Amino acid sequence: MQNKAPIRSWLLLTFTLILWGTPAVAVSVSDTQKVPGHAAIAKLIADHLPATTTNHRFDIITPLAVLSSLETCTSIDAHFTRQPQRLAGRTMVELRCTDLAQPTSHYVQINVIATGEYLVASRDLAANHTLQRTDISIQQGDLSQLPRHALLATPNAIAQALGQQLRRSLTQHSVLQANLLSRPNVVNFGDELLIEASGSGFQITRTGEAMDTGAIGDIIRVRLNNKQLLRVEITAAGRARPAQ
Known part of the structure; x- marks a missing residue:
């Protein structure tokens, strides 16, 4: 008689591998009124969406049975277990029934699809190209697919990018990222600097030689005529003030 033990072992191993290889499936909620905490999660998401979001929805990944104990709750509080840098993609939300004196936490994984x-x-x-407004375009797409340091199309981000230099070359339609930008140097080693100090009722100016290279806002060393070294903050090309 054929030994069936090896066959059973092989089938068990195959079934286990199939389970491991099956991706998690998002449960899209069609009847939101029947899902405890759905309204609280929706409000939490709406309050934290990226500023340039044009459209969004979310799916609850966690099985809805986990939320069954919240069905009789009239007031549910929702907050992120960890504040997302940019709310798009998968994240975890903690739900609590505030009706109870000692509410129990329910952890729910959600997937936010934001355009x-x-x-x-x-x-x-x-x-090393210095960015001008004509170098920058606005594009729309899935925010969860963006690199971590991507610049959203806000007026502040555009103002931040203008006048900055690229650390590396970019092809057309490449996403602009904050970590790829640097302020251009306006002072080089050996440049003569006008150092201006002012206060209540006085203003003093001196000249010195830059001992470092830097951009506006950088702190560098300057050698004065008496050979003394002074730390200054660059305020413009050829100008600085004593560092605080």
Whole structure:
């Protein structure tokens, strides 16, 4: 008689591998009124969406049976277990029934699908290129697919990018990222600087030689005429003030 033990073992192993290889499936909620905490989660998401979001929805990943004990709750509080840097993609939410004196936490995984606007290169740009407004375009897409340091299409982000230099070259439609930008140097080693100090009723100016290279806002060393070294903050090309 054929030994069936090896066959049973093989089938068990195959079934286990199939389970491991099956991806998690998002449960899209069609009847939101029947899902405890749905309204609280929706409000939490609406309050934290990226500024340039044009459209969004969310799915509850966690089985809805986990929320069954909240069905009789009239007031549910929702907050993120960890504040997301940019609310798009999967994240965890903690739900609590505030009707109870000692509410129990229910942890729910959600997937936020958010479409929004972000900044991209309008053409191929070389490394060390100083960005101008014509170099920047606005594109719309899935915010969860953006790199971590992507710049969203806000007025502040555009103002931040203008006048900055690229650390590396970019091809057309590449996403602009804050970590790829640097302020251009306006002072080089050996430059003569006008150092201005002012206060209540006085103003003093001196000249010195830059001992470092830097951009506006950088702190560098300057050698004065008497050979003394002074730390200054660059305020413009050829100008600085004593560092605080």
